[in-house]
Amino acid sequence: MDTIEGPLVVLRETQVNLLTDIAHTLAEMGDLSEADRKRLMEIARDLQELFFLVVVIGEFNAGKSTFINALLQDDVLPTGITPTTEVIELIRYSETPNLKPRLHENNSLREWSHPNTGAPGVAIVDTPGTGSVFQQHEKVAKDFLHRSDLVIFVLSAKRAFAETERLYLEMAKNYGKKVILVVNQIDLLEPEEQGKVRRFIEQQVKELLGIQPLIFMVSAKQARESQKALSTEEKGGVDAVRAHLRGTFAEAPPAKQKMLSQLETAETINQKYLELVRQKADLVKADAAKVREVEAELKEQSLGLDAQLTAARADLDQVFIGMRQRGLTFIEANLSIRKIGRAINREKLQAEFQDVVIGRALRDIHDATSGYINAVVDQSRLYWRSVIDRLNKMLELLEQEEISGLDANVYAEQREGLEEAIRIAEAELKSYSSGRLLEEIQQEFQLNMSGFTTGVVTSLGGLTLMLIAAGTPGPLFGAGAAALAGPVFVAAVPFAAWGSIKALQHYRKISSDLKKDFNTRVDKLMTAYHTALDDLTRKERNRLAQYGNQVLTPIFSRLEVLSKRYTEQQTQLEKYQERINTLRKGIEGS
Secondary structure (H helix, E strand, O other): OOOOOOHHHHHHHHHHHHHHHHHHHHHOOHHHHHHHHHHHHHHHHHHHHOOEEEEEEEEOOOOHHHHHHHHHOOOOOOOOOOOOOOOEEEEEEOOOOEEEEEEEOOOOEEEEEEOOOOOOOEEEEEOOOEOOOOHHHHHHHHHHHOOOOEEEEEEEOOOOOOHHHHHHHHHHHHOOOEEEEEEEOHHHOOHHHHHHHHHHHHHHHHHHHOOOOEEEEOOHHHHHHHHHOOOOOOOOOHHHHHHHHHHHHHHOOHHHHHHHHHHHHHHHHHHHHHHHHHHHHHHHHHHHHHHHOHHHHHHHHHHHHHHHHHHHHHHHHHHHHHHHHHHHHHHHHHOOHHHOOOOOOHHHHHHHHHHHHHHHHHHHHHHHHHHHHHHHHHHHHHHHHHHHHHHHHHHHHHHHOOOOOOOHHHHHHHHHHHHHHHHHHHHHHHOOOHHHHHHHHHHHHHHHHHHHHHHHHHHHHHHHHHHHHOOOOOOOOOOOHHHHOOOOOOOOOOHHHHHOHHHHHHHHHHHHHHHHHHHHHHHHHHHHHHHHHHHHHHHHHHHHHHHHHHHHHHHHHHOHHHHHHHHHHHHHHHHHHHHHHHHHHHHHHO
């Protein structure tokens, strides 16, 4: 065990307490954080012993064990052509070697002792090979990676940079570990091939991982053979790796380097969960705020609809202005005194009125209203899709909290409410079809227009029949059967009377009453159309408001417990980050 004195003793205890505190906070986050909580507790235990861990990782048959033996200049670890390392091999520094290992941690770790680990307080760790046929070996290697203070990644010169090697290097990078690459078995390559392999590896790690670690080209086999032969000049290039390690350990005491290295790991883990909690807190706060702003949101949406509704109504008004003008012109043309006395064709007159006055108006009304109706549908669809998306995120978040200390009754109530809200929103979304809604309102418009046409045509028929019955020639257009039955007309009026002043007065009154009746009918029809669009808009607003007030608001109000939980966790993790920063300054200045 490395010995430390002075401020480092206190700083180590401070760091152990910090790691333990972070782990306890992570324990409140459920299974999602279990692996990282375990990592923090393991590196806290490692700090008690203060051995600087140089962890050797690589695929099986990359020659890791042979490389470590060459590094130690002794045959400590067994080697072979099949995966030989089934457990963690840990070689601690000791002034005297101990080549009879002791088993620890449920027989998953085997401990050796040797004086050539590089410096007092340094331990070299050989992990089971990645990509091994024994999958549990790879898991052991991965679980041990976070405990490292320095990673030596051994690659085979014959099959450099496999996918598993890239993944492990990425893990080491994400944990903030110092990494060096050792390309072993270069004795199997020609000199020009060695250069190509080196350049290939440099390019891969730079492009794929964005790092540029030191790369050593070695032959552990040749190095060990020259060591056994007591050669004055060691072959194989392992001596360069050994010299680099000595220089690293000389920069600062291994104990100090270890404390800084593991503080980096703790910071990485703390930042990971701080960001996660911030995202959760923001999500809950955003949705809570969204509920409080439902009325404002609907008002804003209403303003958008109001602008489009105003434009649609203006277009409708133009249609009715045109229809009114055409209708009055039609009345003038067919009630002219010049036509009185001529034979009439009632069916032809009705067909002309339908075609000239009405038919074009229906097409124009369809064009004026379809854009607005589609806009209402599109905005409503967007609203319901956003609601469903928010609710699904909240449900996913709630499910993550199911086993992390949340009260079971609270969880069940919130989950049921969210699922029901999602079902309602999905049903609402499915109910929208711009074609269906447009067809429905156009059918209503068609009925209104048919009623208008029927009323006018009925007036036309009634007037015509009465005039014929009175013996009056002329295709006069009446203002309605009810009006015709009044005192304006007398069945016994003689034919010759039409040439008199009194007859002209009767004619003018007929014409005025008919135009007045026509304008009244147009006004009613226009009002009916405006009302239909207004009702559509009001129904949509009420539909959204009702969902917000009756469904969303109660749900998000029940989620306040989560908001409080995340806020407390965020505050605690931010305090840990402050402690990490303070501790780092203390270690670096010691």
